[in-house]
Amino acid sequence: MSVSTSSGHRFDKLRTLRFGYGWRVARAIVRQALGREVQFRAQAWTTLAVGVLEVAVAIVPALLIFGRTDQVHGWSIGEVLMVTGAAQLLNAFLAAVITPNQSKMTDYIRNGDLDLILIRPAPAQLFAAFRWFEPAALLGALSGLAVLIVGWLQAGLHPSPAGVLFALGWFVLGCAAVALIWVNLGYLAFWLTSAGQLQEFLATLLTAGRYPLAFYPAAVRTIFLSLVPIGLATTIPVDALRGRNSLPELIIAVLLLGVLAMITRLHWLAGLRSYSGASS
Amino acid sequence: MTGPARRQLRFFSRLLRFNVAVTFVYRGDFMIMQLGNLIIPITSLLVWQAVLASGAPLPVSGRYLTTYFVLVAVVEMLASTWTAFFLAESIRNGELNQWLVRPTSTLVNAIANNIGEKLVKIIFLVPFVAAAVLILQLTGIGGGLGYPHQAVRWLAFAIAVVLAAAIRFTLDVLIGSLAFWFEDVQGFLRVSAVIVPVLSGAVVPLALMPAGWQLITQLQPFRFMLSFPMEVLLSDQQWTSGAPRTGFALQLLWLLIFVGGAALLWRRGLRSYSAVGA
Numbered sequence: 122m123s124v125s126t127s128s129g130h131r132f133d134k135l136r137t138l139r140f141g142y143g144w145r146v147a148r149a150i151v152r153q154a155l156g157r158e159v160q161f162r163a164q165a166w167t168t169l170a171v172g173v174l175e176v177a178v179a180i181v182p183a184l185l186i187f188g189r190t191d192q193v194h195g196w197s198i199g200e201v202l203m204v205t206g207a208a209q210l211l212n213a214f215l216a217a218v219i220t221p222n223q224s225k226m227t228d229y230i231r232n233g234d235l236d237l238i239l240i241r242p243a244p245a246q247l248f249a250a251f252r253w254f255e256p257a258a259l260l261g262a263l264s265g266l267a268v269l270i271v272g273w274l275q276a277g278l279h280p281s282p283a284g285v286l287f288a289l290g291w292f293v294l295g296c297a298a299v300a301l302i303w304v305n306l307g308y309l310a311f312w313l314t315s316a317g318q319l320q321e322f323l324a325t326l327l328t329a330g331r332y333p334l335a336f337y338p339a340a341v342r343t344i345f346l347s348l349v350p351i352g353l354a355t356t357i358p359v360d361a362l363r364g365r366n367s368l369p370e371l372i373i374a375v376l377l378l379g380v381l382a383m384i385t386r387l388h389w390l391a392g393l394r395s396y397s398g399a400s401s
Numbered sequence: 402m403t404g405p406a407r408r409q410l411r412f413f414s415r416l417l418r419f420n421v422a423v424t425f426v427y428r429g430d431f432m433i434m435q436l437g438n439l440i441i442p443i444t445s446l447l448v449w450q451a452v453l454a455s456g457a458p459l460p461v462s463g464r465y466l467t468t469y470f471v472l473v474a475v476v477e478m479l480a481s482t483w484t485a486f487f488l489a490e491s492i493r494n495g496e497l498n499q500w501l502v503r504p505t506s507t508l509v510n511a512i513a514n515n516i517g518e519k520l521v522k523i524i525f526l527v528p529f530v531a532a533a534v535l536i537l538q539l540t541g542i543g544g545g546l547g548y549p550h551q552a553v554r555w556l557a558f559a560i561a562v563v564l565a566a567a568i569r570f571t572l573d574v575l576i577g578s579l580a581f582w583f584e585d586v587q588g589f590l591r592v593s594a595v596i597v598p599v600l601s602g603a604v605v606p607l608a609l610m611p612a613g614w615q616l617i618t619q620l621q622p623f624r625f626m627l628s629f630p631m632e633v634l635l636s637d638q639q640w641t642s643g644a645p646r647t648g649f650a651l652q653l654l655w656l657l658i659f660v661g662g663a664a665l666l667w668r669r670g671l672r673s674y675s676a677v678g679a
Binding site: 175193321 | 429430433434436437440441444445447448449451452454455456457458459585587588591592595596599604605609610611
């Protein structure tokens with residue numbers, strides 16, 4: 122039995138490493154996602170409409186606040202709108218790539234559907250993380266981008282090219298960090314009966330990222346930079362555009378992201394060891 | 402009481418006991434859900450306190466804001482429902498059939514589920530509220546809490562909360578009933594999840610809405626799902642001007658409109674319903 126498993130593993134690895142194989146799997150996933158979207162056109166339109174509505178509602182508090190004052194703790198309305206726009210971009214990314222997969226994690230584990238992922242000739246962890254992709258949710262990024270640009274024009278910022286690069290770097294890093302936290306919450310289903318409510322909780326918590334971290338007390342700020350690192354994708358990139366750049370900080374953040382990725386890998390492996398599906 | 406009514410009441414009390422027991426089974430999820438309900442009010446509280454701290458002139462005090470948002474969390478927990486989702490689901494997958502052959506309605510069960518869920522919530526709620534009040538009093542965030550001491554105001558608050566919960570429930574039946582005609586009501590649910598918090602005063606106290614919009618803000622139905630109970634309790638201005646009377650009249654009017662709409666949709670939907678075996 123052990124012989125066949127190890128040879129199976131080797132075979133698995135060969136196929137995964139074969140040039141272009143991963144690319145073909147990714148292409149198939151995207152093609153199928155687009156096909157699904159075309160099939161359920163009404164749903165795609167609703168997703169777009171809700172995305173626009175979400176952004177419209179998200180900027181209401183900012184508009185009300187700045188109807189009464191010019192700045193809050195050093196932030197102008199344009200800069201706050203940029204943060205709101207960045208939060209919406211993060212949201213769109215999560216809704217398109219991360220949540221469709223992680224919301225299925227509980228069912229995979231509880232119903233034993235994970236078996237069907239484990240026996241496939243593709244890297245199981247990546248496959249479970251990216252199998253379902255929802256292109257329509259990416260449309261929400263358009264409204265986020267619009268708010269970001271309007272905010273930018275309003276704020277009248279003139280960042281250096283380095284500042285723009287820093288902002289992009291922080292944003293990508295922040296998205297990755299939040300995504301990894303979300304994935305780890307999904308893996309909690311290995312140990313708990315359901316991770317669904319915890320993920321809902323995180324989703325609601327992320328709405329706090331619409332405002333600059335400066336609006337919150339120090340303790341809350343620390344949480345949004347470490348445990349639920351939403352600030353890395355919203356406030357810090359806008360800060361970079363305002364001219365606050367520091368290379369050492371970015372490098373430390375990259376290293377921490379590496380550690381988080383490693384924890385995610387170990388969490389998955391530990392989860393698989395405790396998993397007992399129909400065939401394992 | 403007539404025979405059929407007494408019979409329905411007996412069904413109701415059975416269903417209530419059953420639903421309380423079921424809610425207890427999911428107590429872990431339930432706790433997390435309650436904590437999740439606290440996030441929006443806490444965020445709003447912190448943001449508006451920051452606005453106040455940075456020197457913005459607001460028509461309400463820090464103390465009013467703090468008390469308002471603590472109460473928002475409480476009322477939101479007591480008034481919110483999840484009926485729409487389950488109702489739509491049972492219509493879509495034909496589970497409604499089971500209820501059509503029973504001597505009572507799925508709506509009676511939905512009401513029992515709502516009340517049962519709220520009984521369990523109150524048990525969980527007491528420690529949360531006690532902790533929140535204690536933390537706010539000790540830290541003095543936003544000047545601590547301020548609340549009236551007249552019993553009549555608390556009574557009016559309690560009645561307003563019950564009516565708010567009833568409006569929320571009928572709105573849920575209304576949205577859930579749309580599943581008779583639409584494959585997927587998820588879109589409607591998401592739209593209401595985006596709109597209701599803003600228009601009901603969960604994100605921003607309606608007193609902070611622009612003055613030019615006050616008439617619309619005051620008359621629209623969502624105010625009576627959340628904001629109105631708090632106004633009745635906290636606003637001295639309301640009591641001196643005799644506004645609660647108008648407010649309660651409007652709240653009842655909206656409840657009647659929603660009940661009428663929900664009943665109409667439900668009846669029509671049942672007539673057009675065609676699941677396997679129905």
